[in-house]
Amino acid sequence: MLKQERADYIVEALEELYPETPVPLDHTNxxxxxxxxxxxxxxxxxxxxxxxxxxxxxxxxxxxxxxxxxxxxxxxxxxxxxxxxxxxxxxxxxxxxxxxxxxxxxxxxxxxxxxxxxxxxxxxxxxxxxxDVPAFPVDTHIHRLAQRWGLTKGKNVVQTEEDCKKLFPRKLWNKLHLQIIFYGREYCKARSCFGLECPICRHVYPNRKSKVETKK
Known part of the structure; x- marks a missing residue:
């Protein structure tokens, strides 16, 4: 599966799982x-x-x-x-x-x-x-998952942000970064998946045998 094919699949999978993306932090303004x-x-x-x-x-x-x-x-x-x-x-x-x-x-x-x-x-x-300005905030969740999914080889969040912006349509950025965070918390956790266990990791790398060590 090519990188762009992986990215397209991830968009579809996350949209099915998280069609609504409420802002996680409570605020009024x-x-x-x-x-x-x-x-x-x-x-x-x-x-x-x-x-x-x-x-x-x-x-x-x-x-x-x-x-x-x-x-x-x-x-x-x-x-x-x-x-x-x-x-x-x-x-x-x-x-x-x-x-x-x-x-x-x-x-x-x-x-x-x-x-x-x-x-x-x-x-x-x-x-x-x-x-509502298009942006792609990259925190540790997104940095880790992007590496596990083969979307970036970046060793820092700056490179990961650049790589993700190239792969995903600008109109999806605001929603997608939240969807990835939600998915990471529910399925692709730091100390349980390691790029081997969750549904997306298994789909995009069905033959992967070894853990993905996050480059920070």
Missing amino acids: EFTLLIAVLLSAQCTDERVNQVTPALFAKADNARDMMKLSQDEIKEIIKPCGLSPRKSKAIYDLSRILVSEHGGEVPASFEELEKLPGVGHKTASVVMAQAF
Whole structure:
């Protein structure tokens, strides 16, 4: 099976399994989505969704968030991990949004990536899920599965993103990246499939015998 044939099959299989793709992180507006995505770094979406209601009850917009102290923010988000760094980023980016963007989250990769604590992956999630701009955010789930499925030989998420964007139609990117995440969590788990067990891995590489070790 050629690479593009594998990609086409994966699109069909994922669409059958996940015709609907709700955003995993609970949010009410662009700002709360941005904060939730920032908090999800090295933390599960489930844990983020447990923590953010208390934070957003106090501040669901940049103006209210900057009125909180970094210590207040840090205490609330502590269960998400990396709370000193994340609380500083949340406080600082809120001040920047108010001073430079009228309190609004900019719908621009360039402007988002200038914000403290916001890298390309976070910006891509916000652009895709808040503004419906085609993006293909690659996290560890997608990086691992793309390698198992023979879609990339990239040793980092940057190369994996480039390779996936070449294989999949632009109009599918926003939905597809969520479908891959959902599939990874349900079927192609990090410590159980190894490219050998799940339905898609077995279909695209029926004769594979050895584990796929993820290149990070």
